[in-house]
Structure formats: C-alpha cells, structure tokens
Amino acid sequence: MLKYGYDLFVIGGGSGGVRAANLAAAHGLRVAIAEERHLGGTCVNLGCVPKKLLVYASQFKGEFESAAGFGWTVGKASFNWPSLIANKNLEIKRLQAVYRDRLQKSGANIITGRAKLLDAHTVVVESKQYSAERILIATGSWPFIPDIAGNQHIVTSNDMFFLERLPKRIVIVGGGYIAVEFASILHGLGVNTTICHRGHKLLDGFDEDIRDFLAHEMTGKGINILFNTDIEAIESVAGDKFAVRLIDDGKITADLVMYATGRTPNSSGLGLEALGVELSSEGAIKVNADYQTNLPSIYALGDVTDRVNLTPVAIAEGEALVNSLYGKQPGAVDYDNIPTAVFCQPNIGSVGLTEAQAREIYPGIDIYKTSFTPIKNTLSGINEKTLMKMIVARGSDRVVGMHMLGADAPEIIQGMAVAIRAGATKAVFDSTIGIHPTAAEEFVTLHESVA
Numbered sequence: 254m255l256k257y258g259y260d261l262f263v264i265g266g267g268s269g270g271v272r273a274a275n276l277a278a279a280h281g282l283r284v285a286i287a288e289e290r291h292l293g294g295t296c297v298n299l300g301c302v303p304k305k306l307l308v309y310a311s312q313f314k315g316e317f318e319s320a321a322g323f324g325w326t327v328g329k330a331s332f333n334w335p336s337l338i339a340n341k342n343l344e345i346k347r348l349q350a351v352y353r354d355r356l357q358k359s360g361a362n363i364i365t366g367r368a369k370l371l372d373a374h375t376v377v378v379e380s381k382q383y384s385a386e387r388i389l390i391a392t393g394s395w396p397f398i399p400d401i402a403g404n405q406h407i408v409t410s411n412d413m414f415f416l417e418r419l420p421k422r423i424v425i426v427g428g429g430y431i432a433v434e435f436a437s438i439l440h441g442l443g444v445n446t447t448i449c450h451r452g453h454k455l456l457d458g459f460d461e462d463i464r465d466f467l468a469h470e471m472t473g474k475g476i477n478i479l480f481n482t483d484i485e486a487i488e489s490v491a492g493d494k495f496a497v498r499l500i501d502d503g504k505i506t507a508d509l510v511m512y513a514t515g516r517t518p519n520s521s522g523l524g525l526e527a528l529g530v531e532l533s534s535e536g537a538i539k540v541n542a543d544y545q546t547n548l549p550s551i552y553a554l555g556d557v558t559d560r561v562n563l564t565p566v567a568i569a570e571g572e573a574l575v576n577s578l579y580g581k582q583p584g585a586v587d588y589d590n591i592p593t594a595v596f597c598q599p600n601i602g603s604v605g606l607t608e609a610q611a612r613e614i615y616p617g618i619d620i621y622k623t624s625f626t627p628i629k630n631t632l633s634g635i636n637e638k639t640l641m642k643m644i645v646a647r648g649s650d651r652v653v654g655m656h657m658l659g660a661d662a663p664e665i666i667q668g669m670a671v672a673i674r675a676g677a678t679k680a681v682f683d684s685t686i687g688i689h690p691t692a693a694e695e696f697v698t699l700h701e702s703v704a
Contacts, residue, residue, distance in 0.1 A: 259283045261575075262376050262385035263361075264368045264523065267294020269555035269567030270391030271352055276575040278359035285385070286361050287368040287378050291345075292352040295393050295556075296564040298345055303414045304434060306341050308596045311441025315598075319633035332442060334419045341414070370524040373550045387550050389574070390523065390538060391567065394516035394556035403487030406495055407512050410435065419444055420508035424497050426484055427513035428455045430595045433467065435511060437598040440476050447477040447505060449484060449497075456595065460607040460656045462622065466640045467658055470599055473636065484510075518557045535559060542585060544574045561588055592670035594663035599637055602666025605654035605673050608644055608704075617647035619679075621699035627660060628690055641695050643682075645702075650678040655696065665693045 261277045263270045266288030274286040291298045313330075320327045356363055366379040376383045396409035408416075410431050423439055425432050428450035440446040448455075448471075454464045455471075455478070472478055482503070487510055488496045497505040518537040525532060531539040531547045537559035544552045554574060555567035569586045577583040592604035611618045621643040630637055639659030646653050655669045672681070687694025 257374060257384045257386045259285045259362075259383060259385040261285075261387050261389060262383060263287070263389045263391060264370075264376065265294065265391035265393060265555075265557070266290075266292040266352070266363075267391060267393050267555065267567065268296050268564045269571040270294070270389065271356065271571075272568045273389055273391065273554070273571035273575050274361045275355055275359040276572055277579060278356075278361040280575070280579045282579060284359075284361040285364055285383060286356065287364040287366060287376065289365070289367040292349050292356070292363075293345075297348050297352070299411045299414060301564055302348065303341050303345060304410075304438075305596060306344065307337070307414075307438045308434070308598075310337050311438045312598065314441055314443070315635060319629070319635055322632035322634050334416070334442070338415065367522070369522065370528055370551070373528065373548050385550075387552060387578070389544075390520075390525075390551065390553040390557055391555045391571070392519040392523070392557045393567075394559070394562065395519045396512070397515045397517050398512060399514065401484060401486060403489070403495075406487045406489060407510055409512055413511065416509075421445060422507045423447070423509045423511060424449055424484075424505055424507040425511045425513060426450070427515075428452050428457065429513060429515070430456065430597075432513035433471070433595060433597040435513065436471065436476050437596075440474060441598060447479065447507070449479045449482055449499070449505075451481065451483040453480050456601075458607075459595075459601070459603060460642060460654070461609065462640065462642055463601060463603065463656050463658050466624070466638075467597065467599075467601065470637060470658070471597070474598070516556070516562070518559050520557055533559065543577060544570060561591060563591065563593065566591065590670065590674050592663075592666055594666070596663070599639065599659045600662040601656075601658050602662035602664075602669075603656045604666055604670040605652070606644060607654060607656070608642075611644045611646070611653055615646045615648070615653070618653075618704075619645040619647055619702040620704035621645065621679075621701070622703050623695055623699060625695070627692055629660070639692055639695075641692075641699070643679075643696065643699055645679045650680055652677055652679055652682060659692060661692070665696075668693075669696065 260282040261284050263274045263286040274284050278284040317327050317330050364378050368376050368378045371377050374384055422445040424447045425436050426449045436446050436448050456464050483500050485500050486498045490496050495507050520536045538553040538557050540553050540558055544554045554570040556562045573586045590605050595601040624640045627639050642656045644654035682697050685697040687697045
C-alpha cells in the first residue's frame with residue numbers, strides 16, 4: 254500500500270516548478286503541480302515574455318525615423334496601445350496552453366488553487382488535502398511596494414501589462430533592470446518619462462562603464478533621470494493626476510507612478526512559519542546545496558530562495574533537483590559566468606566579472622574597450638553608440654568578463670558566454686576571424702589594452 258498520494262508535489266507553476274514537474278513525471282513518478290493564477294509564472298505572464306513584446310513595440314518609432322536615411326518615405330505613423338495589449342494577451346494565452354499541454358502529456362496532475370502546507374508531507378488546496386513524499390516550493394517573487402503616504406496610487410510591473418491606456422507622463426521609481434526597461438519602453442511609445450532613483454547610478458552590480466554609458470544614452474534620448482532622491486508621498490490631484498513629492502521637497506506631476514524597487518520572495522501564506530521552515534529576514538526560503546530546506550521532505554528553488562533570480566536559472570535548478578533525486582545523472586547547477594541581459598534601449602548583455610570584481614580577484618588584469626557608432630546609425634540619423642568591454646586576467650590570458658551596451662547585445666553576449674565558460678583566452682579571441690561588417694566582430698579585433 255502506497256504511503257503517499259504523490260511522490261512529488263510542486264507548489265508554483267512557473268518555469269522552475271513546471272520543469273521539475275515535467276521531468277519528474279517523465280521519470281514515471283506520481284507528480285502534482287498546484288498553481289493559483291496562470292501556468293508559466295512571472296516570466297510568461299508578467300515578466301520576460303510580455304516585456305520583450307513591449308520592447309519590440311517601442312522600437313518601431315526609432316525604426317520609422319531611421320528609414321528616411323535609407324531612402325524610405327514613411328507616412329505619418331500612429332500607435333494603438335489597446336491593440337498591442339490585446340495581441341500580447343493572445344500570445345500569452347497561447348503560451349499558457351503550451352505549458353498546460355506539456356504538463357498533461359508528461360502525466361503530471363494540474364491542480365488549480367492556492368496551496369498551503371499542513372505538515373511536512375501534506376498540502377491543502379481549496380480545502381482538499383494531498384499527501385506527498387516530497388514537496389517542492391517554486392512560487393517565485395512579487396513586486397515590492399513601500400510603506401509611504403499615497404502608496405495606494407502606486408502601480409508595479411504587474412499592472413503595466415494591463416493598462417487600459419498609456420499615460421502622458423510617468424514617474425518610475427527605481428534604478429534596476431525593471432525600471433530602466435520600462436523607462437525605455439514607455440519613452441519609445443511617446444510617454445514623457447522620469448526615473449527617480451535613490452542611488453547615484455543605475456543598475457547596481459553591473460560594470461561601472463556600462464552603468465555610466467547607459468545613463469548617458471538614456472538621457473540623450475530624452476529620458477529624465479533624477480539620482481540621489483526618493484519619493485516622500487504621492488497625492489491624487491484633479492484630472493486623475495498625481496503630485497509626487499520628493500524628499501528634497503521637489504514635486505513632479507504625473508499621470509502614473511510605477512515602482513520598480515525590487516521584488517520579494519513569494520513565501521507568505523504557505524504555512525512555512527508554522528512548520529518551522531527557515532526563512533531569511535526578507536522571506537526567502539533557506540535551502541542547502543541540494544535545494545533542501547531544514548525539513549528534509551520540503552525543497553525550494555527559483556526566486557523564492559532569492560539567490561540568482563533568473564528564469565533560466567530556475568529551470569536549471571528544477572532539472573538539477575529532479576536529476577539528483579530521481580535521475581541517473583545528478584549534477585549541481587554551476588552558478589559561475591551566468592550571462593544576463595537588460596532590454597533597455599540600447600540593450601545590455603553581460604557575462605563574467607565586472608572590472609571591479611576582477612581587480613579584487615586577480616593581481617593583474619587588462620581591459621579592452623571600444624565605443625563606436627554602429628554602421629546602421631551612420632545613415633539613420635540616430636545618435637546611439639555601442640560600448641564593448643573585455644576583461645582579461647593577465648597571468649592566464651583568460652577572458653573573465655565581457656560586457657556590451659548596444660543593439661542586439663544579448664544575442665551577441667550569449668555566444669560570448671559559451672567562450673568564457675569554455676575558458677577561452679584573449680589569444681583565442683585574437684586568432685578568431687570576425688564576421689564583417691558586424692558589431693560582434695569588434696570583440697575579436699580588440700588589440701590595445703586601455704588599462
């Protein structure tokens with residue numbers, strides 16, 4: 254007689270949870286997955302995918318403006334926000350169906366509703382109880398809203414994908430990737446955009462040259478960036494507008510105020526505290542190297558553990574966990590040299606160490622750097638430059654960091670990430686013949702060290 258109803262019960266139908274459920278079911282295990290909203294999690298519904306669709310939409314204005322330099326005559330262009338959102342919604346529904354279909358084909362049981370743990374082996378969803386040998390929590394994260402006067406007027410990135418109409422003026426609070434991406438999107442769609450950031454630079458954790466270059470490019474496009482400041486209160490005023498009061502007593506009038514000041518682990522309301530599952534002060538579920546909590550039957554991965562909060566990382570963790578527990582080829586996720594991207598305008602792609610990190614690790618490094626006008630912009634009239642940077646450990650000649658800001662930077666850096674993970678040296682890059690004319694060839698023609 255079976256002791257438990259399921260071998261694995263997954264709470265959270267995002268990328269990491271779905272990957273774990275599919276793979277475990279493919280191993281012949283009895284698997285259930287509970288999701289209270291939509292399959293696909295943040296990435297599919299409220300993050301990566303819809304955001305990238307909005308990024309594409311925001312780039313057309315610049316493309317239309319560029320066309321004249323290449324001999325095209327383009328008529329008066331107009332933009333319809335409701336049409337974009339309706340088309341986006343259709344694509345998201347298609348992806349939700351794909352996730353559901355894959356889970357059903359794998360044999361996993363999909364349960365709709367809010368899940369809560371009753372004990373180390375029991376989950377309740379909509380008053381129905383389920384038992385499992387192991388429970389995996391993959392509930393992701395949720396946007397943070399500060400406790401300030403008028404915070405009921407704040408919208409987050411979740412809300413931006415469902416706005417009924419575009420604002421004429423927006424204040425975006427924050428300096429991370431969500432803030433700069435939405436600032437680029439909205440500015441590209443014609444919205445008067447202001448970033449309000451309490452720090453002195455954008456994108457904490459990225460290479461300093463990238464941070465400086467991005468601020469220069471964004472302000473050059475007309476985005477207003479206020480550094481070293483914060484919002485004290487938000488007041489509703491006549492005409493569905495808001496008066497945003499800054500800590501220095503300055504005021505900004507806006508039609509919308511968006512906060513992008515971080516995300517918090519989505520761990521509340523799961524019954525974890527009552528069971529004694531260890532959480533960080535921010536609510537992240539603490540796990541060991543095997544994604545196991547202090548209760549041996551309960552596991553967690555992805556953003557709810559607040560370690561490397563990227564969709565591909567959550568997927569890799571789900572695969573590693575299932576392979577370790579049930580597969581024949583167990584192996585841990587290698588968190589070194591994970592490439593990342595910021596889909597602002599221009600795009601950012603980055604892999605490996607920043608210059609500051611490299612100087613702390615290696616006794617000597619060489620810096621190779623170039624900034625140039627892409628060939629497309631020589632005729633387009635668009636005053637947007639590209640920055641590329643390579644960091645080399647002097648003793649071994651290994652390339653330990655590569656950073657790019659410019660068109661298609663994420664596409665280019667993805668390939669460079671393979672080279673870095675393979676241990677490519679600067680000599681290997683130098684001996685590689687470039688594809689001409691491309692921006693990417695600059696990475697194999699950087700011959701003069703600048704530092």
